[in-house]
Amino acid sequence: MEITNATDSLLVDLYELTMAAGYFEQNYNPWVCFELFIRDLPPNRNFLIAAGLEQVINYVTHLSFNQDQIEYLRSLSNFKYISDDFFRYLHNFSFSGNLYGVPEGTVVFNDEPLIQVEAPLLEAQILETYLLSAINFQTMVASKSARIYLAATSDGKKQRGVMEFGSRRAHGPQAGVLAARASYIGGFIGTSNVLAGKLYQIPVYGTTAHSWTMAFNDEITAFQRNYEIYKEDTIFLVDTYDTETGILNALKVSLDFKGIRIDSGNLIEEAKKARRILDEQGLDKIMILLSGDLNEYKIDEMIQEGTPVNAFGVGTQVATSYDAPTLQGVYKLVELTDEKGTHYRAKFSPDKISYPGRKQVWRFFDKNSIMNHDLIALNDEDFSSEAESLIQCQIENGQRVQKQVSLVSIQQRTKKNLSMLPESLKHLRSDHPYSIKVSKTLKTLLNQLQNQVQNITHD
Amino acid sequence: MEITNATDSLLVDLYELTMAAGYFEQNYNPWVCFELFIRDLPPNRNFLIAAGLEQVINYVTHLSFNQDQIEYLRSLSNFKYISDDFFRYLHNFSFSGNLYGVPEGTVVFNDEPLIQVEAPLLEAQILETYLLSAINFQTMVASKSARIYLAATSDGKKQRGVMEFGSRRAHGPQAGVLAARASYIGGFIGTSNVLAGKLYQIPVYGTTAHSWTMAFNDEITAFQRNYEIYKEDTIFLVDTYDTETGILNALKVSLDFKGIRIDSGNLIEEAKKARRILDEQGLDKIMILLSGDLNEYKIDEMIQEGTPVNAFGVGTQVATSYDAPTLQGVYKLVELTDEKGTHYRAKFSPDKISYPGRKQVWRFFDKNSIMNHDLIALNDEDFSSEAESLIQCQIENGQRVQKQVSLVSIQQRTKKNLSMLPESLKHLRSDHPYSIKVSKTLKTLLNQLQNQVQNITHD
Numbered sequence: 001m002e003i004t005n006a007t008d009s010l011l012v013d014l015y016e017l018t019m020a021a022g023y024f025e026q027n028y029n030p031w032v033c034f035e036l037f038i039r040d041l042p043p044n045r046n047f048l049i050a051a052g053l054e055q056v057i058n059y060v061t062h063l064s065f066n067q068d069q070i071e072y073l074r075s076l077s078n079f080k081y082i083s084d085d086f087f088r089y090l091h092n093f094s095f096s097g098n099l100y101g102v103p104e105g106t107v108v109f110n111d112e113p114l115i116q117v118e119a120p121l122l123e124a125q126i127l128e129t130y131l132l133s134a135i136n137f138q139t140m141v142a143s144k145s146a147r148i149y150l151a152a153t154s155d156g157k158k159q160r161g162v163m164e165f166g167s168r169r170a171h172g173p174q175a176g177v178l179a180a181r182a183s184y185i186g187g188f189i190g191t192s193n194v195l196a197g198k199l200y201q202i203p204v205y206g207t208t209a210h211s212w213t214m215a216f217n218d219e220i221t222a223f224q225r226n227y228e229i230y231k232e233d234t235i236f237l238v239d240t241y242d243t244e245t246g247i248l249n250a251l252k253v254s255l256d257f258k259g260i261r262i263d264s265g266n267l268i269e270e271a272k273k274a275r276r277i278l279d280e281q282g283l284d285k286i287m288i289l290l291s292g293d294l295n296e297y298k299i300d301e302m303i304q305e306g307t308p309v310n311a312f313g314v315g316t317q318v319a320t321s322y323d324a325p326t327l328q329g330v331y332k333l334v335e336l337t338d339e340k341g342t343h344y345r346a347k348f349s350p351d352k353i354s355y356p357g358r359k360q361v362w363r364f365f366d367k368n369s370i371m372n373h374d375l376i377a378l379n380d381e382d383f384s385s386e387a388e389s390l391i392q393c394q395i396e397n398g399q400r401v402q403k404q405v406s407l408v409s410i411q412q413r414t415k416k417n418l419s420m421l422p423e424s425l426k427h428l429r430s431d432h433p434y435s436i437k438v439s440k441t442l443k444t445l446l447n448q449l450q451n452q453v454q455n456i457t458h459d
Numbered sequence: 460m461e462i463t464n465a466t467d468s469l470l471v472d473l474y475e476l477t478m479a480a481g482y483f484e485q486n487y488n489p490w491v492c493f494e495l496f497i498r499d500l501p502p503n504r505n506f507l508i509a510a511g512l513e514q515v516i517n518y519v520t521h522l523s524f525n526q527d528q529i530e531y532l533r534s535l536s537n538f539k540y541i542s543d544d545f546f547r548y549l550h551n552f553s554f555s556g557n558l559y560g561v562p563e564g565t566v567v568f569n570d571e572p573l574i575q576v577e578a579p580l581l582e583a584q585i586l587e588t589y590l591l592s593a594i595n596f597q598t599m600v601a602s603k604s605a606r607i608y609l610a611a612t613s614d615g616k617k618q619r620g621v622m623e624f625g626s627r628r629a630h631g632p633q634a635g636v637l638a639a640r641a642s643y644i645g646g647f648i649g650t651s652n653v654l655a656g657k658l659y660q661i662p663v664y665g666t667t668a669h670s671w672t673m674a675f676n677d678e679i680t681a682f683q684r685n686y687e688i689y690k691e692d693t694i695f696l697v698d699t700y701d702t703e704t705g706i707l708n709a710l711k712v713s714l715d716f717k718g719i720r721i722d723s724g725n726l727i728e729e730a731k732k733a734r735r736i737l738d739e740q741g742l743d744k745i746m747i748l749l750s751g752d753l754n755e756y757k758i759d760e761m762i763q764e765g766t767p768v769n770a771f772g773v774g775t776q777v778a779t780s781y782d783a784p785t786l787q788g789v790y791k792l793v794e795l796t797d798e799k800g801t802h803y804r805a806k807f808s809p810d811k812i813s814y815p816g817r818k819q820v821w822r823f824f825d826k827n828s829i830m831n832h833d834l835i836a837l838n839d840e841d842f843s844s845e846a847e848s849l850i851q852c853q854i855e856n857g858q859r860v861q862k863q864v865s866l867v868s869i870q871q872r873t874k875k876n877l878s879m880l881p882e883s884l885k886h887l888r889s890d891h892p893y894s895i896k897v898s899k900t901l902k903t904l905l906n907q908l909q910n911q912v913q914n915i916t917h918d
Contacts, residue, residue, distance in 0.1 A: 010654035011632045013624070015665030017653065022671070022688045032674070072657045078665065081688055121674060128668075132627035133635055165472070168591035169785050171630035171638075173470045176592055178631045194476065195469035198531045206474030206537065209587075211792045212481070214804045215491070215580060229481045229540055241912070264811075316785050325784035326628050326775050333670045345673045352723075453700070 009065050013129045014078060020122045021082045024089055029120045033335040033358045036115035036131055038108075038139070042324035046425040047434065049146045049414055050102045050114055051182045052138035053394065054404065059130050060099055061400050065090040095123055099395035102361070103405075104142075105185055105413030106390055107421060109436050111354075112361045112376060113391060114139070114329075121336070128331045136329040137175070138182040144296075144321040145186030145314075146418060150426055151296040152312055155303050161189035162299075162312045163205045165291060166319025179319035185410050187418070188318075189311075200407050205313075207261045207289065213240040223253045235259045235289060243270050247277050259287030259310065267292065268307045275308035289313060295322065296428055334358060348450050355442050356449055362387035371420050377439035468524050472588045473537060479581045480541045483548055488579045492794040492817045495574040495590055497567075497598070501783035505884040506893065508605045508873055509561045509573055510641045511597035512853065513863065518589050519558055519576075520859050524549040554582055558854035561820070562864075563601075564644055564872030565849055566880060568895050570813075571820045571835060572850060573598070573788075580795075587790045595788040596634070597641040603755075603780040604645025604773075605877060609885055610755040611771055614762050620648035621758075621771045622664045624750060625778025638778040644869050646877070647777075648770075659866050664772075666720045666748065672699040682712045694718045694748060702729050706736050718746030718769065726751065727766045734767035748772060754781065755887055793817060807909050814901050815908055821846035830879050836898035 023029055038048060070087050073079055079086075097119025102108055114135055117124045145164070152162050164183040167176030180196030190203035197204035208226060216222035219241055227234050234257040238246030243262055250260060260278075262270045267290045278286050290302070291313030299312060316322060333345045334356050344356035355376065362375040362383040374390075375383060383389075394402055424432040482488055497507060524532075529546050532538055538545075556578025561567055573594055576583045604623070611621050623642040626635030639655030649662035656663035667685060675681035678700055686693050693716040697705030702721055709719060719737075721729045726749045737745050749761070750772030758771060775781060792804045793815050803815030814835065821834040821842040833849075834842060842848075853861055883891040 008632065008654075010657055011626070011636065012653050013626055013651040013665060014653050014656075014663045015651065015667055018665055018689075019667055019671050022667075022685060023674070025688045026684050028674075028684070030674075034670070069657070073653070076656075076663060078663065078692075081690060081692070125670065128670075129626050129635075130632055133629055133632045136628055137631040137634070167470070167472055167588050168788070168790075169595055170592055171634040171779070171784075172596040173467065173589055173592045174633035175596070175630040176588075177470065192472040192474065194471050194473050194532070195467075197473075197535075198469055198528070204473045204535060204537065206472060206477055208474055208478055208481075210806075211493070211584065211587075211790075212478050214792045215482070215487075215489075215795060217802065225485050225487070226481060229484045230477075231540060233537075233540070320630070320784045322784060325630075325779045325781060329627070331627075331670075333673045336674060343676065347669075 008059065008130070009063050010069050010072070011130055011133075012126065016126050016128050017073065018078055020125050021079060021086045023122050023125070024086045025082060029122050030336050030338040032119065032121045032124050032333060032337070034117045034124045034128070034331050035113040035334050035359065036135060036329060036331045037113050038110050039328040039330055039352070041110050042327060044323055044429070045143055045147075046427070046430040047107050047109060047143070047421065048139055048327075049142035049186055049417070050106045050108045050139055051104050051142035051185045052135040053101045053104045053115070055134045055138070055178075056101065056115060056131055057099070057394055057400055059134065060095050060127060060395060061398065063093065063095055063127070065093055067091070089122075093123075094398060095119065095127075095395070096398045097123055097395070098393065098397065100391050101394045102390045103392060103410075103413060105410040105417065107371070107417040108390070109374060109434055111436060112374065113359055116358055116391065118358065132329050132331055136327045138178055138185070139329070140321045140324070140327045141179050141182035141318060142186040142414070144324070145183035145188050145318050146414060147296040147428065148299060148314055148318060149187030150418065151300040151303065151428065154300065160310060160312075162187070162314055164188050164191040164193070164315070164318060165313040166315035166317075167193045169316040170319040176319060181407065183318050184407055185414055187411060187414055202407060207235040208237050210237065210240045210263075213237065219246060220249045220252060223249055227253050227257065232256050233258050235261055235287070237261045237263065238274075239264045239270075244273060244277070247274055251277075251281065255281060255283060257286065259289055261289040261291060261313070263292045268302055268305050271302075271307045271309050287311060291315070293317065300428055344445060344449055346446055346449050348453065353446075355438065355446055357442070357445060359391075359442070361390040363390060365420065369420055370422055371434070373435035373437055375437045375439055376442065378441050378445065381439055381441055467518065467589070468522050469528050469531070470589055471585065475585050475587050476532065477537055479584050480538060480545045482581050482584070483545045484541060488581050489795050489797040491578065491580045491583050491792060491796070493576045493583045493587070493790050494572040494793050494818065495594060495788060495790045496572050497569050498787040498789055498811070500569045501786060503782055503888070504602055504606075505886070505889040506566050506568060506602070506880065507598055507786075508601035508645055508876070509565045509567045509598055510563045510601035510644045511594040512560045512563045512574070514593045514597070514637075515560065515574060515590055516558070516853055516859055518593065519554050519586060519854060520857065522552065522554055522586070524552055526550070548581075552582075553857060554578065554586075554854070555857045556582055556854070557852065557856065559850050560853045561849045562851060562869075562872060564869040564876060566830070566876040567849070568833060568893055570895060571833065572818055575817055575850065577817065591788050591790055595786045597637055597644070598788070599780045599783070599786045600638050600641035600777060601645040601873070603783070604642035604647050604777050605873060606755040606887065607758060607773055607777060608646030609877065610759040610762065610887065613759065619769060619771075621646070621773055623647050623650040623652070623774070623777060624772040625774035625776075626652045628775040629778040635778060640866065642777050643866055644873055646870060646873055661866060666694040667696050669696060669699045669722075672696065678705060679708045679711060682708055686712050686716065691715050692717050694720055694746070696720045696722065697733075698723045698729075703732060703736070706733055710736075710740065714740060714742060716745065718748055720748040720750060720772070722751045727761055727764050730761075730766045730768055746770060750774070752776065759887055803904060803908050805905055805908050807912070812905075814897065814905055816901070816904060818850075818901070820849040822849060824879065828879055829881055830893070832894035832896055834896045834898055835901065837901050837904065840898055840900055
């Protein structure tokens with residue numbers, strides 16, 4: 001599975017294509033801008049970590065339709081009113097517009113555009129489904145994993161790593177690959193997913209499963225067989241039958257191995273007991289790895305309790321973002337230019353305001369480099385003397401303009417961003433939402449537009 | 460993206476491969492049986508619908524490792540103790556064992572084996588990650604969608620369809636494709652996901668987005684442009700500005716169109732108002748389609764309230780199984796045969812009992828063909844005179860032995876299975892869990908094994 005290849009161009013909701021066909025038949029293809037943003041922060045989230053942009057750029061710059069895909073579309077009754085010319089258009093399709101995005105690893109919030117597409121209407125419309133599914137999922141997982149990373153290192157021990165073990169519970173085989181990528185962005189040290197390791201140069205980790213121990217007639221034989229192969233790199237999984245006995249069995253096999261993993265029971269107590277047994281033998285270099293349905297809350301409790309732990313393995317909870325398994329990402333038309341000029345678009349329902357026009361997000365910092373507030377402004381407003389802008393051009397006239405950055409440097413950006421977060425937002429629960437302001441110009445534009453539309457509605 | 464191709468063979472947790480390498484180096488490759496089952500029903504689920512077997516069969520019968528993949532593995536320090544012979548083994552790998560599985564669309568419960576792999580230990584081990592992620596996700600979504608299907612048709616109107624619209628919120632682009640497949644298995648009439656339509660011959664559906672309306676300067680122009688192309692097949696999205704005005708605008712454009720979609724507001728009230736307006740014009744054939752963060756609970760309420768609705772669009776809630784976004788599927792060694800004979804394996808922790816040996820699930824029915832209880836027995840026990848067996852051979856000596864069945868016939872199996880469910884299990888909430896019994900022979904075997912292992916532990 002490659003994340004993007006030709007077949008991906010049908011990874012799209014039908015209505016993107018039937019709308020595109022409708023616009024085509026109407027010969028209506030104005031220059032537009034769509035913005036992708038997250039409507040609300042999900043429960044238990046004080047911030048998000050932007051992720052998925054690389055997959056978006058790859059998709060947008062490679063999107064095309066081959067004959068087989070076009071034949072399938074033509075076979076659908078949904079296109080029975082559509083002329084051959086539209087399918088010729090699809091056959092020659094390549095993205096010709098501009099795409100702007102917040103770099104992966106950046107702290108972001110609700111209502112802030114993560115992606116902007118400026119293009120002819122047909123092109124911008126066709127991208128919607130893929131962009132949303134790529135950004136929603138990876139941003140969700142990167143955000144969850146950043147919380148787990150913060151919890152795991154909350155006592156200042158930055159070398160205490162968290163590994164992603166969630167492929168078996170991710171939403172299908174491919175979701176596991178992207179979850180590994182996103183959790184690495186969020187601060188994890190690596191993954192068990194081998195394909196993610198290969199595709200994204202993420203360190204891969206693993207120990208053994210209970211089945212290794214159960215494949216032999218007793219635990220000590222299983223440990224011996226394991227050690228004979230993996231020697232001082234061996235990590236013994238000690239909880240198959242009884243954790244304390246497991247540790248003692250490991251010590252019967254060798255005093256020179258890498259670590260033990262405990263995957264069940266009261267992990268705080270088991271880890272303390274394990275550390276005591278190991279330290280009594282002078283084996284303070286042997287690592288303790290803990291796993292078993294962990295999340296940021298359990299890890300936070302462990303760290304508060306002074307649990308001796310060198311690394312965590314986290315699976316289901318990060319790969320599914322278990323307590324908040326969806327992000328409300330939306331893709332909204334904000335601007336349209338036809339022969340009469342530029343028209344702004346917005347939504348005014350009392351519960352669902354969205355602002356018009358292509359925007360920029362400006363981040364203001366305190367003197368000590370801690371984030372103070374964000375300001376959402378129209379793109380042509382300039383606050384560069386006081387603030388940093390988050391949105392950057394990624395694709396211009398269909399061509400990628402920024403070099404692909406390594407996942408390691410994206411993770412470094414995350415860590416730098418997290419170091420600038422106000423302390424209250426680092427807490428697992430927070431009563432102090434971050435301040436996101438809207439520029440006066442943007443507010444005025446929204447009001448003008450609201451009046452115009454009310455006039456239309458009351459015609 | 461194809462669901463299985465060569466690259467997929469690295470869609471695996473590293474430890475499956477390092478354990479396989481360890482077994483290989485030890486020249487230890489006994490014939491084993493692993494079983495995949497769901498440990499507990501998730502919250503709010505009275506039953507599950509088995510799904511994902513087709514992807515499993517496809518994966519297992521095509522699994523191989525190419526040179527590029529092997530080079531990557533060799534480059535990992537995790538394999539530094541492993542001989543070239545193991546990589547030659549991988550290079551020549553193909554699955555030679557047997558695989559048994561419950562057909563997709565079957566009602567299943569916790570602790571019942573959904574997949575069994577009988578093979579040399581190395582082969583069985585390598586399959587674990589992919590099998591779990593394929594079965595966990597699709598079974599989860601099929602189960603959720605079956606609940607939604609039951610709610611949507613609870614007044615007996617079987618023709619009221621539910622469409623899957625969740626790709627944008629699924630866990631990555633490929634999860635949307637599998638979610639479409641699984642929700643079709645669960646009883647949905649189709650999906651918006653075009654690739655799923657093409658790959659699995661699922662009917663594809665779509666209307667228009669709010670962006671269509673907003674791309675024109677007013678709603679009535681947008682509706683005219685839509686109708687000019689799609690004529691009597693047009694479904695107008697009427698809630699962009701004001702739902703009632705939207706319906707009246709649609710009626711100004713034509714009295715002969717397919718339907719309207721309402722995506723926001725109080726859907727029960729809006730649908731009743733819409734039906735009244737349409738019926739007053741004698742337009743009782745015009746359909747009402749409702750969408751907007753729907754789930755089985757909201758749909759159930761709508762049906763109870765007599766909401767006039769012809770079809771539902773359900774997205775996020777089904778594609779992410781929002782209220783239960785993971786299944787606790789596990790893959791456990793239950794049997795191992797070496798030169799000394801057959802050894803059974805099981806887990807006895809007070810909270811995590813798993814039974815030994817390869818099993819069969821027998822389903823007992825009442826006289827009126829309603830499910831009465833299931834019996835989990837050892838595979839060589841026979842209850843065929845009183846009950847139906849659920850697990851069938853799918854792969855024998857590496858070769859597929861059952862023809863691929865169409866997704867339509869899998870959906871028919873689901874519907875037939877749902878019609879045999881006890882009424883209490885059809886309720887969205889249930890206090891009467893289904894009775895799952897364990898055969899005496901199996902209980903005796905577990906006890907014997909428990910005594911043996913206690914003897915080992917207390918050696």
